[in-house]
Each structure stands twice: as structure tokens, then as C-alpha cells.
Amino acid sequence: MKIGEYIRESQIWKSVFRHPAPYDRRNRVVVMLTNFFLHLHPVSIKKQGIALSYTWCMGGITFFLFLVETVTGVLLMFYYRPTLEHAFNDILALRDVATLGIMREIHRWGAHGMVITVWLHMYRVFLTGSYKPPREFNWVVGVLLLVLTLLLSFTGYLLPWDQLAIWAITVGSNMARATPFLGSEGPGAQILNIGGFDLITSGSDARFVLLGGRFVGEATLNRFYILHCVFIPLVVATLIAIHFWRVRKDGGISQPL
Numbered sequence: 001m002k003i004g005e006y007i008r009e010s011q012i013w014k015s016v017f018r019h020p021a022p023y024d025r026r027n028r029v030v031v032m033l034t035n036f037f038l039h040l041h042p043v044s045i046k047k048q049g050i051a052l053s054y055t056w057c058m059g060g061i062t063f064f065l066f067l068v069e070t071v072t073g074v075l076l077m078f079y080y081r082p083t084l085e086h087a088f089n090d091i092l093a094l095r096d097v098a099t100l101g102i103m104r105e106i107h108r109w110g111a112h113g114m115v116i117t118v119w120l121h122m123y124r125v126f127l128t129g130s131y132k133p134p135r136e137f138n139w140v141v142g143v144l145l146l147v148l149t150l151l152l153s154f155t156g157y158l159l160p161w162d163q164l165a166i167w168a169i170t171v172g173s174n175m176a177r178a179t180p181f182l183g184s185e186g187p188g189a190q191i192l193n194i195g196g197f198d199l200i201t202s203g204s205d206a207r208f209v210l211l212g213g214r215f216v217g218e219a220t221l222n223r224f225y226i227l228h229c230v231f232i233p234l235v236v237a238t239l240i241a242i243h244f245w246r247v248r249k250d251g252g253i254s255q256p257l
Contacts, residue, residue: 045252054128055253058121063240065114069152072107073229075100080159082225084218087161111153118149130254138246141239148236155228158221169224170216176207183207 007013008020019031032038048054079098080090094101122142125131131139158169181188184205192199202208212219247253 039248046255048255050253056120056124058117058124062114062117062121065110065117066236066240068110069107069114070233072103072110073233075103076107077229082159082221084161084221087159087221091160091162111156115149115153118146122146128254135246135250135254138243138250141243141246145236145239145243148232148239152228152232152236155224155232158216158224159228161221166216169220173207173210173216176210177202177205179206 018034019027021031029043032043076094079094079100081087091104094104125139125142154169154172158165177183177185179186181192182200182205183189184200184202184207186205189200189205193201198204202214208214210220210223211217212223
């Protein structure tokens with residue numbers, strides 16, 4: 001008996017995977033529906049629906065880059081300290097001293113690649129009409145993932161704590177002043193401040209919440225670090241799971257017209 005067959009016949013393997021691999025059509029449905037990972041995918045799809053010329057494989061590449069960013073990001077957290085005293089020096093150490101310093105470059109270029117592939121994925125979905133019923137809900141989930149991908153890049157931009165990062169976040173956060181109903185200079189702010197109730201001011205608007213103060217400082221660095229490393233990735237991972245699940249529930253990948 002080969003090693004692979006011995007492992008598949010063991011009690012440990014059978015306790016995890018209750019059915020054999022779906023090599024034939026008869027047990028494919030049972031295997032797909034009872035496996036934690038496989039049940040996210042449809043039981044069967046048409047061959048032309050997964051053709052590279054049709055899908056561009058942008059969704060899969062985007063998910064792969066998200067995994068790369070997660071792994072490299074966790075490794076970088078062992079070396080990086082989000083304080084004014086250490087942030088910039090830790091980035092220099094990652095480049096010149098740390099054994100896994102190359103992970104920072106992989107993380108950086110992977111982030112650029114993820115932004116590009118998620119845009120191309122959305123473009124492909126739009127061109128092929130894959131946002132139409134019954135897939136309109138999943139299109140909304142995809143738009144949210146696009147926005148969160150951009151926010152991941154935005155929050156990560158400050159972490160090197162150099163002049164470029166500080167001024168880029170200063171300019172970007174100033175745009176939050178014009179957020180409708182949430183920015184002190186945005187449309188709708190005056191409506192919320194009628195009657196002596198100053199609900200939206202420079203000390204309580206979207207910019208202030210984003211920066212944790214009135215200017216870019218240590219509170220901003222700490223806030224962006226938590227958003228970049230914990231909060232946004234958890235939301236993205238949850239929405240990705242929903243996104244995959246909805247693809248299956250909506251009948252798999254949309255077919256060419």
C-alpha cells in the first residue's frame with residue numbers, strides 16, 4: 001500500500017474527511033456539501049465559465065495576494081514598533097539588518113499588486129455583466145472589498161513614518177473634512193449643527209476620528225497601525241468568505257453571454 005493510500009485509510013484522516021476525494025460524479029455532491037472548504041465552491045460548472053480568457057483569474061490572484069499580505073504582515077509585526085521613537089528606525093532595520101527584511105518589500109509590492117488586480121477583477125465583472133441579478137448583492141460585497149483594499153493601502157502608507165508618509169496622510173485626511181454629513185466642511189454639516197447643537201465640528205468630524213487628533217501624530221500612527229493590522233483585515237477576511245459563499249449560492253461563476 002502506498003503512503004498516500006495508507007494516510008487516506010487511517011482513522012485520523014477519516015475523522016477529518018468523512019468522504020473520499022470526489023473522483024467520480026456519484027459522490028461529488030456529498031463530498032462538496034460535507035467538506036468545510038469545498039462547500040464554498042459549486043458542485044459543477046461549465047468549462048467555458050472558468051476559461052482564463054473569460055475570468056482573467058483576477059479574483060483568484062487578488063485572494064492569493066491577500067494571503068501573501070497576511071503572512072508577510074504578521075512576520076513584519078515581530079520587528080515593527082508603532083511609536084514615534086522606533087517606527088522609522090525599525091523600517092530602516094528591516095531594510096538593512098533584519099533577516100526577514102525582504103518581507104517588507106514583498107509586502108509593499110504585494111499591496112500594489114493587490115490594488116491593481118482588484119480593480120481588474122471589478123472591471124472584468126462589469127464587462128461580462130456578472131453584476132446583474134441574481135449577483136447584485138455579491139457586486140456590492142465586491143465594491144466594499146475594493147474600498148477596504150484602498151483603505152488598507154492608505155493606512156499602511158503612514159507606518160514607515162517618513163516625511164512622504166506624514167504629508168501624504170495629512171493631505172489625504174484633509175479630504176475627509178469634505179465628507180457628506182461627517183466632515184466639518186462637507187455638505188450636510190450645517191444641517192446637523194442647527195439649533196445650537198454642534199454635532200460636526202473640526203474636533204469631532206471624520207478627519208478628527210481618522211487622525212485621533214487635529215494633526216498627524218503618535219495617536220494617528222497607533223490608530224492606523226490597529227486599522228491596518230487588525231480591524232480592516234478581519235473585516236476583509238469576513239467579506240471574502242461571504243463573497244465566495246455567494247458565488248456558490250448564485251450558481252457559480254457567471255457564464256459567458
